[in-house]
Amino acid sequence: MRYALHAEWTKLRTTRGTGQLLLLAIVLTVALGAGTAKAVTCPDLGCGEDGVRLPLTGIVLGQAVVAIAAVLTVSGEYATGMIHTSFAAVPRRITVLTAKAAVLAATVAAAGTAAVLACLLAGRYFLPGNGFTEAHGYPPLSLADGPTLRAAFGSVLYLVLIALLSLGVATAVREAASAIGIVLGLLYLFPLVTHVVTDPAWQRRLAQVAPMTAGLAVQATTGLDHLPIGPWAGLGVLAGWTAAALLAGGVLLHRRDA
Template identity: 65%
Template sequence: MKEALHVEWTKLRTLAGTAWLLAGVVLLTVALGVTASAACADTGCGDPAKTSLTGIAFGQAVVAVLAVLAVGGEYSTGMIRVTFAAVPRRSTVLAAKAVVVGALVLVAGVAAVLVSVMAGRFVLAGDGAALSLADGPVFRAAVGSVLYLVLVGLLSLGVATVVRDAAAAIGVVLGLLYLFPIVAAVVSDPDWFKRLQRISPMTAGLAVQATTNLDSLPISPWAGLGVLGLWAAGALLVGGLALRLRDA
């Protein structure tokens, strides 16, 4: 496992786009969070913490691209055969990729969330919104947002392992994340609307950001993040099976 981790870390570290994608996660998340906080300061908002973390819903797209390329890029170039020759146990390769991708997204996520919350605290200071990580709900929203990005990365990695084509895998992941809320929005039946929100990886997962009016949520914060965790675990499980049953 140690050798596999070193191999995966070396590949991602030396890939030209990795640093840019990680920077993109931070910059996009912070920029959209600050924009939302500024708009909130002008019009008022009910949940300042969630508003400051609005950028997570868009930064996740960059995370998905990064995770997909960790697998899809190797299949497109044929480099995956070399990887399997060096580390014959394919489950170990997938586990190593998951650890490396998860660690990189974790670092970028922590940076993005910390800056977003601090920026939100500054922007919303005049609005009476005292954002502080010492506040339990705000801390939960911040930690949950970081974990959300990590789980999106693992979900994307699993999907890419199954699909193998980078472009198709990105399309599948973004469809899973963004189409569920769109479909739910056009459903007229309130019961089905809640069901779709509860199983949607994005809607359910982002429930962890809510710090006010928790009773109105379709699913509780940590349970919602658990739904996304199940999606990620399922994708990795299917991806692991696909690696074992199919040729490289």
């Protein structure tokens, strides 16, 4: 495993496209989060906005780039034939997949932490000028606050789970365009279907099982009683999707030819 981890880290570190995509994910996440924090105002007491969630809005966009980067870590090797070299060096394919998952998770966690902290700093800077003040019930954003810390940590974990979900799908599908289409469809089409459905009960059920809607519930710090699913339970739903994707990818990787 140690050799496999070193090999996967070397491949990830020396593949320029992956690093550029993760950097782009950070930039887009912070840009959208800061823009949202700067644009939304709270003129009155109890304006109903979630002051912590606003600057973390950029996760909705950044996750797409993270997913693409994760898919390419597998599909890129299949496209170039490098996967044969990987399996020749480490014959146990599940070990290769485990090493890929571990290295990818650590890298995305580092990138996600940088993005989330930058978003919260932007929120701390912009929100008070837009009326999100203590007088309106919004203390300055601080990781010393339990709900804020949970939203921040949960957002990083959310990005890691999205990356691992994408890795599992890419391992099962192999082809980049198909894998990216499946992952982005799971993330963005579920919420669209939820809005199309008119039955409130079914809207709630779909929101409870949709990977993005359920997973991002971890960012909520207000109105928790009105959420379709609780913060940690929602992240658990995403973890279930991720585990299923990795299991499917692992089984197919083990059974079929490279």
